[in-house]
Amino acid sequence: MTQFVDVILPLALPQLFTYSVPETENKAVMVGMRVSVPFGKSSSYTGLIASIHDQAPALYQAKDIHQIIDDAPIVSKYQLALWEWIASYYCCHLGEVFRASMPKTLLLESETLLMLKSHNPDVIKDLSDEAYLLWEALQLQPQLNVKTAADIVSMSKVYKTLQELLQAGIVELEEAVVETYKPKLVNYLMLHPAYETEPALVALLNNLAKQADKQKDALMYLFQWKAQHPAIPLLEKQLIEAAGVSKATVNTLIRKGILVRYTEQQDRVIFANDANAKNTQLNEIQETALNELHHHFTTKECNLLFGVTASGKTEVYKKMMEYYLDQGFQVLYLLPEIALTTQLVQRLTAYFGNRVAVYHSKYNSQERFEVWKHVLHANPEAQIVIGARSSVLLPFQHLGLIIVDEEHEPSYKQQDPAPRYHARDTALYLARITGAKTILGSATPSIESYEHAVQGKYGLVTLNQRFGAVQMPKIEVVDLREAQFKKQLFGPFSKNLLEAIAEKTDKGEQVILFQNRRGYAPVLECMRCGHVPQCPHCDVSLTYHKFRNQLRCHYCGYAMAMPTHCHQCRDNQLTTKGLGTEQIEMELASQFPKLRIERLDTDTTRGKNSLETILDRFKNREIDVLIGTQMVAKGLDFKMVTLVGIIHADALWYQPDFRASERCYQLLTQVSGRAGRAELAGQVLIQTYQPSHPIIELVQQGNYMAMFNSQQTERQSFNYPPFCRLIRITLRHKNYELVQQAAHWLANSIRQSIETPLLGPEEPPIARIRNEFHRTMMMKIPLHQSTVRVKKQLQRTLTAFESIAAYKAVKRTVTVDPY
Structure with missing residues (x-):
């Protein structure tokens, strides 16, 4: 009997495709295996078997699969269920989730x-x-x-x-x-089996004097190694380096039949543990929090751990992880930024050793595949997985605990390409289907998460004091208007900030300066005619990067050399407006030429190990002042940082976003929390033109509850989350008139078919990106209305939209929970 399989292809297609299986392969196919299948006239793709049945497709002749690639399934049943949920909830295609989830080495070319x-x-x-x-x-x-x-x-x-x-x-x-995956192979050396008997070994030792000096050195090192480490194999590379011999010497000994070279596959990333790390003891407040977490988990699946900065949340996490590891479970530790991963890996591997695996985009495809393999087979090397948002898509088999640290961070939301999932919410669904428990941790929880805790949906555990009775940093506000009036403003720095930097660095302490904009200056302006160079492909001004002497677009990557004169009036009087991290670095170096200053932003961390290098140098006190964007605000822990300076706070709350105030409070609180995390007292200076702004006052007071109550009241009045659900629809095309017409047609169709408030269509703040004009509309779904039914109706409307020939070229994206 002919057997058929439904195959997921790594393409943005709305349906699965059915293929026939040769009768000789009927017993070999299983759900979760990869197969090579033909598609179209001459292409072939790697697909994944989603189901097996005996029903031939009614609308087309099923093609045969080319080959079965795997001997066993490479995804877990939980993973397939998670993919289906992501595709349904985030209004995308299963093939897009498949492509995003799999390491590139498993998607054959x-x-x-x-x-x-x-x-x-x-x-x-x-x-x-x-x-x-x-x-x-x-x-x-x-x-x-x-x-x-x-x-x-x-x-x-x-x-x-x-x-x-x-x-x-x-x-x-x-x-x-x-196939593109190549395992890492390592060469080892051993004595030839012919010399395992005592007489042969004695003869070899007697003849050792006749060997060439380098060959003798190599053999003597081998004998010493085996005597000291009888159970540990000897790496060829190690022998060459330690004995001071060449590869040619080793090859000669192999040709003589004295040594044997053999090869084994090895992981590309290996960690070691530190026995001293196990001695860490929780204080009384942490012990109470740990016990409350265990207690809440008896009745609730998710707990919110609300702890102030430097309260020791990571130590509580470690004890919870140890509890679940002892029961044989896997643990997933999610982080919003790779920068955080770097520091946390050092702390957790010191405690748990080589049971920790790391999964994020800075690792190459071979390293990511090895982590995937370990997680799939529940190997000891990946009992704990630390990673950014994509690690939630790994094939866990025995997941017991998920920790979402800094759960408020917008970095957990995938923007482009699809699937546009939120890692925190996806982790909550993964925990539900696997039976795992979830801890959401933050010093500044999102409004939605805290609302769930208040309503009793989540357990709530608090850590309201810093570890070791360390005091919260003293937060001072510098009025830039007053500083300017008194002529106490030197470039971007107030006199107060410069004096504080001098005082702290003279004591050997470290400083972090925060400015949430990279480059030298966001605007270059002609002083005669006011012309500002614009990106030819986007509706934005070009940012000046002084290090490269270029004007660059941060949206499409367009770059041009720094002009010597105005392109409009030919005048050579050009000036920059605004501040970027490059400018702050140069201005600070002119004020303090002897200080060791470094930047931490996207421009300085493009290399695989550049981020780790900068953080290690800062940790080892090889850097006095670290200037950075929001990368420095997220959970970094440096004990010698006693001063944090926020260069220009005003730009943070002037954003066209209903969450601007919440995010401003979170960012200012988090970056302030980098100061004074040990015995040394911390100080924070916030420079602003609006010292009496409500958010500034709340940050000074550390009053999260006031911020929460204010935002809750405001959002309830204007019907924004958590009091509704949002779906954003974006249309884009190179023809302005076409995208305008398409947006109005789609908006009218949605209003007629779905009884849900719809805002728009309207131009977003940046209406053209990469030569495509954008139009957006926002659906606000009341909590009492079924989101599943709304999404189905929306999908029918979008299908009708795509069937109109005039609009087929208009690209559209649907983003669920676009915040």
């Missing part, structure tokens, strides 16, 4: 292969020089891919040359799938 055909030898003499080169290459190896062919004859000539070979009947093309 489709490459066109060239193969030599039997042909008439007479045609060879008529080939062009380039075609003859490819023919010669195919004599030496049976297949070539197009990329290799391009390396031989150049990319500009490859397609014309291939056409010549095809027309001559010399080659044929085959669309084949190529």
